[in-house]
Amino acid sequence: MADNGYISKKQFIEELRRYQKGSVTRRHFLGVTGLGAATAVLGAAMPALRPSSAFAQGIGDRVVLATWPNYHDTANFDAFTDATGAFVQVNVFGSNEEMLAKLQAGGSGWDVFVPTNYTITTYVAEDLIEPLDVSKLSNYDAGAFDPRFADAGTVDGTLYAVPKNWGTTGFAVNTSHDGGKALTTWKDFFDRTMDDFSGRTMVHDYQLTTIGNALKYFGYSFNSVDPKELADAEKLLIEAKPHLFAISSDYQPAMRSGDAWLTMCWTGDGKQMNSDIPEIHYVLGREGGEIWSDYYAIPKGAPHREAAYALINHMLDPQVNAREVLAHGYPVADSRTNALLPPEILNDPILYPAQELLDALEFGAAATLTDPNRAELLARFKSA
Amino acid sequence: MTRRERNWLLVAPAGAWFLVMLVLPLSFVFVFSFGERGPAGGYVPAFTLEQYANLPARWTAFKNTMVLAPLGTLAALLIAYPLAYQLAVRTDPRWKTLLLVLVIVPFWTSILIRSYAWIFILGGQGIPALLAALGIEDVRLIYTPFAVTVGIVYGYLPLMVFPIYVALDRLDKRLLEASSDLGARPFATFWQVTLPLSVPGVATGCMLVFILLMGEFLIPALLGGGKVFFVGNALVDLFLQSRNWAFGSAVAFTLILIMLVTVAIYMRLIARLQVRRDDVAIM
Amino acid sequence: MSKTFGDVEAARDLDLRISPGEFLSFLGPSGCGKTTALRMLAGFEAPTRGDVLIDGQVVNQLEPHRRPVNMVFQSYALFPHLSVADNIGYGLRQRRPRLARSVIADKVERALETVRLSGFGKRRVWEMSGGQQQRVALARAIVNEPKLLLLDEPLAALDRKLRKEMQIELQDLQRQLGITFVLVTHDQEEALSLSDRICVMRAGRIVQVGSPQELYDCPASRYVADFVGNSNFFEGRIEEVDGALARLVTGGGQTLAGRASPGLAAGRDGCLSIRPEQIRIGSEPGPGCIEVTVQNRIFLGEHTEYLVRHGGLGNIIVLAPRQAEIGARGFEAGARAFLNWSDEAALILNPD
């Protein structure tokens, strides 16, 4: 509150954002419930009321974006609409599998989508993704991107996707309940779940991370599809299940309310919870785990292809991108954007963990995503 | 137009609806269930019984559904019956409409939002916090089978209340007087007249709730914390996560078969209990 | 006692004593409160004012299932989910201590015989005709041998022949069982032939109670005279009341004599009632005869009904027994005829 007694616009926006963070996580409840296809329309203004510059540029009146919840600064969409006349219709999704399922089924109507690194080769193999024409992306400067988070966008020498954000998968722990003994490893995560965190732990409703992190308990690869190693992970998960509070990727509300004390967690959620409740720490298991990066891409048959290029180009503008980071708390791989970010962000150990922790992390593999055995394992775990 | 042609014309919309919305999708499901999953998911044509051989992998999901669906139906019945009875028999006709509307009002909000409300009510800061204030510590409600049952009963209550209400409302009140006149105490009248005559309503309500519960996935996902796994949840995962359309189709088709068989057995039982042929299910 | 529904006064100041073993009928037009009166006796309605007594006990607060009273409902109210036999045995099954199954079965069998439905026990009630259903309803009530049996138009759905048979059956039953019967009907013939006493009602009130003959011969008002049997009415001014006899001058200047009903006063408006069967019709003039023109003749089997017209009195209905016409061919429309009746047969009433 300002001294004069009313709330400033900036404060208001901050409050609003905090509220949004509390109610929506990256793997939003829509994902959990299978209603991922539910459509939220942002930039609510009627297209007809928009300036007609869109016609001048010939990109049409709209662009449909399939992305993750709470992963954008809506002001950036408004600016895009003001500049081009095309309004941004946003569909939010719960998982990469779900995005893939929707594209496989056909008729998605999307213009831009946000796949994670390990899915792109599958999209290419299934012929669901459009090669990008770099000449239409003037803000894309390949040299500015850390190759670790940009490489997956290129398959067999063709550019299919440009980097959006990257992040890690660790766990969040409410340290007021750890009895002074900090949790630092995935072994701690599962052992303490079956001990002093019993009934208070959440794991993702997502085979990639839940199985991957259980594999790390034994020191196996996050991406393992080895039957024996998977059997060990399954045994651990089923043993831990009676001690779980929930199997859900919508963990922020329960962590914030105090019902849950420990959860698998993605960077941005960890940052958001930690900002509001400092006792909640974000930890990367010392054994390793997942590092990932998301990309912008255009699906085959996008109905508003020009608008899709225009939107991606707009989002790649370092000014725009910097505003995105401030809104959602996920790091970017673009050095031009980082140059615009304040030092608190760049030095934040949640966004930019220590190098030795980062070194232990693995990128998810395409085979991990599509492996039928892992999917079956998760089903057995959930129904056990 | 002959009478016959007119009759055909009258059933044409329903027939078309059935064809497009029921027969066609079911045929797809049936055909897919003999196929295989592609390397990246989806469906690859084949003729194999492998998917059906795999069904035991979802045995727990079937078991949970077959246990919780009847239990949820029963719980909904036990709560809905007294409510419907009160509305139909005891309430001044002037208030009936208003109270009936109140029963459906929750239906005007998405089940998603209502289930979220239950997450807060049953969550640590809801009822357990109240109980803790009364000295009863450590009560866990949310993400338990109990929470799922509460959600189910809450969500499906109107579907149960309405048919029972209709049956009780149609019941000739003079029959109750006749029973009383013949020396039956109020409870005996209820047991020997009211209850048997409301059987069609009870049957319809149970059927509606039971069938919908067999396919339920939202409430277990939201209020069961992912730990209470119904066939519906297995299907969501198979189609939206692992994209195993072939196996998903086999599971779906099996579920449909189980539903049909259960419903048929149930119809038999009810028909035996059924009192008036012209009353048979208002469905 | 009285009963009001909102602002409808369905029954008003009903004061009636029914003796044990009596056969009493409520007679009145539709909506006059007959059913309401019965329902108060059965206990379905509490009197708004006044008391219901059974055997000297005030039973206002006693619920229907505790009253030694059974009712045969106007709409039968049979249980659709039970067989005929189970419907009839329903009351017996409510008894505590319980009756043995065989006892119940016996009583049900006998009740079925009484209403001539032996062999129908296993039927469903909706498989029965309206008349059969009515008899099931009757059996369901009498099988309990109540102190008081209330019958709300129990024979209305029967054909004439069956109705006659059932009326006799009812009467026999009542004598046999010694049960007090209260019958509601708007069939005056039924009331007249069955009842020990009839209670005539009008708009919620009792207008006269008496034996069938009292009501027929000495109706207390024009309403009763009109409702119980048929009558010709001539209106006029009462000229003179002389003990049991009175004289009345009609608007047309005719002076007529008749028995005086109680409470007549000279100089007031009055009304003379003469039953059609009390009028003799003939072709020859005689002392005291009035001359009329025959308008219409209706052949009724054992009687012939004539509608005749008199210059001063207007239309008159005459019922002539057939034996009076044997040989003669009766009167054709347009024929001249002469009427006469004895003064004792006519009754002079207040015109209410």
Ligand SMILES: Nc1ncnc2c1ncn2[C@@H]1O[C@H](COP(=O)(O)OP(=O)(O)OP(=O)(O)O)[C@@H](O)[C@H]1O
């Ligand atoms: N529950 C009720 N609420 C309001 N008015 C009623 C109720 N029951 C009866 N009445 C009214 O009371 C009056 C008497 O009704 P009742 O049923 O006693 O008539 P009835 O003499 O039995 O007629 P009928 O020969 O047609 O059966 C009628 O005017 C009726 O409309």
Ligand SMILES: [Mg+2]
């Ligand atoms: Mg009546």
